Amino acid sequence: xxxxxxxxxxxxxxxxxxxxxxxxxxxxxxxxxxxxxxxxxxxxxxxxxxxxxxxxxxxxxxxxxxxxxxxxxxxxxxxxxxxxxxxxxxxxxxxxxxxxxxxxxxxxxxxxxxxxxxxxxxxxxxxxxxxxxxxxxxxxxxxxxxxxxxxxxxxxxxxxxxxxxxxxxxxxxxxxxxxxxxxxxxxxxxxxxxxxxxxxxxxxxxxxxxxxxxxxxxxxxxxxxxxxxxxxxxxxxxxxxxxxxxxxxxxxxxxxxxxxxxxxxxxxxxxxxxxxxxxxxxxxxxxxxxxxxxxxxxxxxxxxxx
Amino acid sequence: xxxxxxxxxxxxxxxxxxxxxxxxxxxxxxxxxxxxxxxxxxxxxxxxxxxxxxxxxxxxxxxxxxxxxxxxxxxxxxxxxxxxxxxxxxxxxxxxxxxxxxxxxxxxxxxxxxxxxxxxxxxxxxxxxxxxxxxxxxxxxxxxxxxxxxxxxxxxxxxxxxxxxxxxxxxxxxxxxx
Numbered sequence: 001x002x003x004x005x006x007x008x009x010x011x012x013x014x015x016x017x018x019x020x021x022x023x024x025x026x027x028x029x030x031x032x033x034x035x036x037x038x039x040x041x042x043x044x045x046x047x048x049x050x051x052x053x054x055x056x057x058x059x060x061x062x063x064x065x066x067x068x069x070x071x072x073x074x075x076x077x078x079x080x081x082x083x084x085x086x087x088x089x090x091x092x093x094x095x096x097x098x099x100x101x102x103x104x105x106x107x108x109x110x111x112x113x114x115x116x117x118x119x120x121x122x123x124x125x126x127x128x129x130x131x132x133x134x135x136x137x138x139x140x141x142x143x144x145x146x147x148x149x150x151x152x153x154x155x156x157x158x159x160x161x162x163x164x165x166x167x168x169x170x171x172x173x174x175x176x177x178x179x180x181x182x183x184x185x186x187x188x189x190x191x192x193x194x195x196x197x198x199x200x201x202x203x204x205x206x207x208x209x210x211x212x213x214x215x216x217x218x219x220x221x222x223x224x225x226x227x228x229x230x231x232x233x234x235x236x237x238x239x240x241x242x243x244x245x246x247x248x249x250x251x252x253x254x255x256x257x258x259x260x261x262x263x264x265x266x267x268x269x270x271x272x273x274x275x276x277x278x279x280x281x282x283x284x285x286x287x288x289x290x291x292x293x294x295x296x297x298x299x300x301x302x303x304x305x306x
Numbered sequence: 307x308x309x310x311x312x313x314x315x316x317x318x319x320x321x322x323x324x325x326x327x328x329x330x331x332x333x334x335x336x337x338x339x340x341x342x343x344x345x346x347x348x349x350x351x352x353x354x355x356x357x358x359x360x361x362x363x364x365x366x367x368x369x370x371x372x373x374x375x376x377x378x379x380x381x382x383x384x385x386x387x388x389x390x391x392x393x394x395x396x397x398x399x400x401x402x403x404x405x406x407x408x409x410x411x412x413x414x415x416x417x418x419x420x421x422x423x424x425x426x427x428x429x430x431x432x433x434x435x436x437x438x439x440x441x442x443x444x445x446x447x448x449x450x451x452x453x454x455x456x457x458x459x460x461x462x463x464x465x466x467x468x469x470x471x472x473x474x475x476x477x478x479x480x481x482x483x484x
Contacts, residue, residue, distance in 0.1 A: 001385070001386045002386060020386070020388075023388070023389065024387075024388075024389050026389075027372065027374070027375075027389030027390075027391075027392075028389075030391075030392060031375070034425065034426065035426075036425040036426075038425075039375035039376065039425070040375065040376060040421070041375050041376075041377075041380055299375070299380075299387075300386065300387075302380055302381065303380045303381065303383075303386050303387060304386075305381075
């Protein structure tokens with residue numbers, strides 16, 4: 001059962017809480033298949049999307065999730081807000097609270113911002129990505145997607161391939177899948193591997209072919225082109241040559257392996273189009289599942305006694 | 307203190323009588339569909355359906371409805387909601403839907419069930435069948451078919467145990483503190 005009013009990271013969740021969220025999400029997935037895709041539990045509640053970083057899919061997913069639960073949604077878009085006039089984060093947060101919001105969905109380029117908000121506000125805070133720290137709803141939707149294909153997590157080999165250093169998705173996925181008993185492999189150039197993840201009970205490969213062998217699930221990460229100014233690798237062509245997920249490399253994994261990507265994809269950089277659009281790709285399922293998982297998170301947090 | 311109110315014979319008789327009443331009131335089973343409310347009503351709906359099928363020698367649609375997302379106590383209940391399966395096997399437009407639950411108490415579950423059902427279509431009629439009506443309504447809701455009316459005090463608990471074959475059925479009243 002969910003104990004916290006906030007979803008700050010996977011690190012803070014117990015295995016039981018993770019399964020409770022995923023089970024609830026499967027109820028919402030059924031709702032999304034109906035003609036009337038809306039249910040009433042958050043009627044009269046207000047969700048504020050506070051995004052300090054550009055995002056289309058996560059914001060839209062949260063917005064639609066809230067609307068499907070009958071909540072009202074306000075999108076706080078930073079370029080047009082008082083933040084550009086010099087307002088502090090704390091003042092922005094208190095303003096949102098004073099407007100009567102019940103949830104703040106926050107994305108920020110600095111790790112720990114959601115944790116800071118959770119201490120100064122008594123309403124529910126949902127982390128939609130904080131710096132390179134966590135992106136918990138992405139990991140929950142990844143779990144939900146893997147479970148829907150593999151029926152279990154324990155004992156699976158999950159290969160995460162790409163830019164680990166800049167990836168909050170990778171961090172949340174590592175926490176989530178190791179907590180539930182999967183073997184997690186990280187495949188990346190040594191320059192894109194942060195030192196501290198080695199302590200998280202994972203295997204590290206700098207050779208893609210080695211790391212992909214017999215994997216059940218392959219998660220390709222987006223190469224964050226906007227954060228590569230420091231020359232972590234020579235060129236995009238070389239990155240694709242060594243780490244891009246091609247049809248040939250995919251053959252090294254188990255024949256029923258599934259291919260995932262959190263989006264948005266750089267086709268021809270971290271993943272070949274033929275793989276992204278191929279029969280083993282579940283990338284579009286992830287999007288649908290994301291909506292169900294975010295509905296589950298909003299719904300369950302609404303039921304936590306504050 | 308707990309007291310056995312009904313045993314498996316009592317329950318089987320009640321279900322059989324309700325099956326007859328449902329058929330009689332609706333003049334047969336054309337356009338009829340049974341929907342059990344999760345979780346106590348689902349098995350009861352199946353039991354009623356098989357009685358009705360035996361009497362009429364025809365099949366009847368039977369489904370399950372989860373009302374978790376339609377409840378009005380998300381913020382007031384102690385325990386957190388656990389979502390169960392919803393399975394409405396047929397279109398309910400212009401049908402007569404008999405909602406089935408084990409115990410009718412405040413009527414709030416039935417209100418939620420009607421809201422949930424109406425999101426699936428527009429039934430011509432919604433009727434209500436319950437095994438136990440224990441009183442204490444908080445909403446203007448009544449049962450069309452009741453297995454047994456049992457006067458209770460508000461803090462009592464009624465527990466209904468049903469199994470597939472009807473061999474271990476029982477209804478128990480656990481007296482509450484007043």
